Amino acid sequence: xxxxxxxxxxxxxxxxxxxxxxxxxxxxxxxxxxxxxxxxxxxxxxxxxxxxxxxxxxxxxxxxxxxxxxxxxxxxxxxxxxxxxxxxxxxxxxxxxxxxxxxxxxxxxxxxxxxxxxxxxxxxxxxxxxxxxxxxxxxxxxxxxxxxxxxxxxxxxxxxxxxxxxxxxxxxxxxxxxxxxxxxxxxxxxxxxxxxxxxxxxxxxxxxxxxxxxxxxx
Amino acid sequence: xxxxxxxxxxxxxxxxxxxxxxxxxxxxxxxxxxxxxxxxxxxxxxxxxxxxxxxxxxxxxxxxxxxxxxxxxxxxxxxxxxxxxxxxxxxxxxxxxxxxxxxxxxxxxxxxxxxxxxxxxxxxxxxxxxxxxxxxxxxxxxxxxxxxxxxxxxxxxxxxxxxxxxxxxxxxxxxxxxxxxxxxxxxxxxxxxxxxxxxxxxxxxxxxxxxxxxxxxxxxxxxxxxxxxxxxxxxxxxxxxxxxxx
Numbered sequence: 089x090x091x092x093x094x095x096x097x098x099x100x101x102x103x104x105x106x107x108x109x110x111x112x113x114x115x116x117x118x119x120x121x122x123x124x125x126x127x128x129x130x131x132x133x134x135x136x137x138x139x140x141x142x143x144x145x146x147x148x149x150x151x152x153x154x155x156x157x158x159x160x161x162x163x164x165x166x167x168x169x170x171x172x173x174x175x176x177x178x179x180x181x182x183x184x185x186x187x188x189x190x191x192x193x194x195x196x197x198x199x200x201x202x203x204x205x206x207x208x209x210x211x212x213x214x215x216x217x218x219x220x221x222x223x224x225x226x227x228x229x230x231x232x233x234x235x236x237x238x239x240x241x242x243x244x245x246x247x248x249x250x251x252x253x254x255x256x257x258x259x260x261x262x263x264x265x266x267x268x269x270x271x272x273x274x275x276x277x278x279x280x281x282x283x284x285x286x287x288x289x290x291x292x293x294x295x296x297x298x299x300x301x302x303x304x305x306x
Numbered sequence: 307x308x309x310x311x312x313x314x315x316x317x318x319x320x321x322x323x324x325x326x327x328x329x330x331x332x333x334x335x336x337x338x339x340x341x342x343x344x345x346x347x348x349x350x351x352x353x354x355x356x357x358x359x360x361x362x363x364x365x366x367x368x369x370x371x372x373x374x375x376x377x378x379x380x381x382x383x384x385x386x387x388x389x390x391x392x393x394x395x396x397x398x399x400x401x402x403x404x405x406x407x408x409x410x411x412x413x414x415x416x417x418x419x420x421x422x423x424x425x426x427x428x429x430x431x432x433x434x435x436x437x438x439x440x441x442x443x444x445x446x447x448x449x450x451x452x453x454x455x456x457x458x459x460x461x462x463x464x465x466x467x468x469x470x471x472x473x474x475x476x477x478x479x480x481x482x483x484x485x486x487x488x489x490x491x492x493x494x495x496x497x498x499x500x501x502x503x504x505x506x507x508x509x510x511x512x513x514x515x516x517x518x519x520x521x522x523x524x525x526x527x528x529x530x531x532x533x534x535x536x537x538x539x540x541x542x543x544x545x546x547x548x549x550x551x552x
Binding site: 232236237239240242243246249250252253254256257260261264278281285293296299300303304306 | 438441442444445448449452453458461462465466468469470473474476477480481483
């Protein structure tokens with residue numbers, strides 16, 4: 089599993105720019121927001137936590153179809169399915185690799201982009217914490233969606249349609265933590281709920297994703 | 307002898323063909339009685355005036371929107387566990403019906419909300435969770451139509467339905483987090499003192515029965531169509547095979 093993780097990381101960094109793509113998209117989304125909403129700093133600072141969360145979520149979505157599609161095309165996935173490690177483990181490794189190349193950089197970049205949106209100074213810590221806790225859930229849920237659509241020719245758009253409703257609870261609680269943090273309110277309840285969703289998704293969804301993969305490889 | 311016997315496609319075609327006209331007639335009867343009764347023979351509400359009458363469409367369609375998803379969930383489980391084809395086809399048949407029920411509930415709710423709340427739409431927990439339910443229906447139907455092989459499609463959509471149900475419930479309670487919103491709480495429960503008055507309650511009950519029967523009739527009809535389509539497909543394949551052999 090560790091090897092698989094390292095292999096995926098190497099592939100992501102070396103081959104074809106998938107690594108920076110999500111980050112660039114996130115940057116552009118955040119830069120475009122003031123153009124759409126007007127440069128009024130107080131308005132920007134009130135919507136900043138939500139915009140940063142939404143931007144991170146969309147950037148995460150962008151690279152989901154790469155989780156299994158390339159391996160499915162060249163037959164690696166068939167080999168992995170017959171390998172001695174369980175398919176659930178493969179899913180976990182793949183989702184972890186996806187998180188390290190998208191979720192983690194997005195989390196680290198978010199405070200920098202917060203400056204552009206005039207995020208209140210209390211907000212940075214909680215934005216960082218909420219993204220760090222929430223993005224693993226985005227990667228695992230995304231891996232499930234990618235496993236469902238792996239065999240399809242035009243899976244990309246369908247993948248977004250399937251995955252976005254599943255992102256709703258994570259987005260609500262994540263943005264709620266960031267918003268309350270920015271406004272200086274108590275963050276414990278949404279933070280615990282966000283952590284619960286992530287823990288539940290990481291624990292259970294690999295089984296669903298592996299089942300979907302088995303069906304698709306049949 | 308067990309209940310599963312009736313899941314055999316041939317037997318299903320037999321009994322559903324006999325049941326379908328009865329259910330359809332009963333549902334038409336209930337719907338016409340309930341709606342005519344509700345629209346013309348109930349008094350206006352003392353505060354809402356005649357706008358209250360849209361309840362006879364709004365409440366039953368909202369109930370069926372959720373019930374259709376629950377039925378799809380059960381049918382998906384039966385397909386995954388016992389692999390009865392009729393079950394998978396019934397889940398597939400129910401999805402568009404449930405989606406339309408969700409749309410009706412949202413549209414009638416907006417029409418009702420405009421005069422009463424002064425707005426077509428608010429991000430109230432109940433309204434929001436219905437919108438999310440609609441998105442789940444979209445995803446489910448899109449996945450069904452995207453996959454060619456029927457068994458693979460049935461498997462994958464069943465898994466999506468299971469996972470989606472968990473997330474739909476999560477979303478339902480997550481949106482509660484904001485505020486209580488404008489929508490009123492439950493007022494049709496059997497165990498509460500303060501409920502809708504009997505004058506409105508009885509025609510509403512007839513309407514709900516009508517919607518349930520309507521849903522059953524539509525699902526039966528659509529499932530029968532699916533089975534016939536499959537049989538046709540199989541026959542055509544067999545014909546092509548035999549032509550190739552000669």
